[in-house]
Amino acid sequence: MSSKTKEQSGEQCQPKVPCSKFQQLPQALVLEILSSLSIKTLLNCRCVCKDWLSIISDPQFTKLHSSRSPVGILIKTYPPIRKSRKLDFTHIEDCAGSDLLLEKIRFNPQNSLPIGAMPEFRLINSCNGLLCLSGPNRNYPCFVCNPILGEHISIPPTNLSRNKCFFVGLGFSNGTNEYKLLQMTNGTEAEIYTIGTGVWRSVGNAPGDIDQLPFNPFLRGALHWVSYSSTVPDFIHSFDFEREQFRPLPVPSLLGNRFSDCYILEVVGGCLCLSVFDDDYSKFDMWVMKEYGVQESWTKVLVFGNLYECPEERICHVYEPIMFLSNGEILLLFNNCAVVCYNQETKSFREIRITWTRSPFEAIAYSPSFVSLYNVSKGEEVKRVQRGKKLGKKSGKLLSEGSYECAGSSMPPRKSTKLNSGYGCPAFEEGLP
Secondary structure, X not given: OOHHHHHHOOOOOOOOOOOOHHHHOOHHHHHXXXXXXXXXXXXXXXXXXXXXXXXXXXXXXXXXXHHHOOOEEEEEEOOOOOOOOOEEEEEEEEOOOOOEEXXXXXXXXXXXXXXXXXXXXXXXXXXXXXXXXXXXXXXXXXXXXXXXXXXXXXXXXXXXXXXXEEEEEEEEEOOOOXXXXXXXXXXXXXXXXXXXXXXXXXXXXXXXXXXXXOOOOOEOOEEEEEOOOOOOOOOEEEEEXXXXXXXXXXXXXXXXXXXXXXXXXXXXXXXXXXXXXXXXOOOEEEEEEOOOOOHHHEEEEEEEEOOEEEHHHOEEOOEEEEEEOOOOOEEEEEOOOEEEEEEOOOOEEEEEOOOOOOOOEEEEEEOOOOOOHHHHOOOOOOEEOOOOOOXXXXXXXXXXXXXXXXXXXXXXXXXXXXXXXXXXXXXXXXXXX
């Protein structure tokens, strides 16, 4: 039968299309390709078809992706200028020269965050891409959520008196594959909650007082914090979630018997990072523990001096380390109003326009993941945030959401604008590695 006859008889001229070439690739290669994509691209891939959704939702993929998940910056603005009910995540990629490629995703109650009608919320800490959130005060519940997937678990109240509870932090036990929350009173009692059990139980007394838990305190299966009222040399404390035990960590030996309330402790670049300010805040040293638990591995990487903006009024600048870039530059939060990039070779600053808010804000390192709470809840009730409406093409934004319940609204990537920050930047002492 000729092609013309086929056409006249209504038969299709084109051969049947086989399975997509992508689906014919070995599964290991498919996982390798997908795990190297950006978060925003993966959110869109989840919405392409059920096969891709299944691959990206598979625990094998989420484990591989978590080991490679790029570290970005999570922004939360402070009240009272504006009551913040959203989080902005920015994935940062190094480009040619000094440019940075910024790719943004916004999390809000309409697509990702389980805050409901709460006027605002507190961002407590992160562990393996999951966030621990709570209300503005202790009368509100605590949540564990994955804003990428829009999933959350509501944590029941502790047995401790709500008026005594001082802080709560999320962690993970690799040995038992369990997520747990630690809650402490002001230096006395401590309780732990294992997701899936539904109960809090005592783990004894907590060492030292704590002002607040750092957002990035989780490393090597433990939370870490500084005891500001400590009178002993080891003022860095940790809680191991597998052994469910407290233990101190050594501080830099060069600090000697110096005690101060001017410390900032974070996990930066996979290591503990301790910023030690002088008592008058005129200078601070940045120390990195390059080998976990070994006192001799503490290395002073930077000394920031002349932090006073107005010496006569004793007003000074405050810098907090966020993350190291692949080119060796350091991103820091400056006075809770700007993110700046410090070049260790030229000893110079430039501002990175991460956010356009005029409100003060938190800027913290965060690695998103596709870990589903359904796979770790062990019977605990998991809820999804009700999805918002799609945005049209004319809106200028792409909502990474489709038939398969993708969460988060994303914006096209752009290069950062190199700006002269206009701030008085501090002088730097020479002779550092």
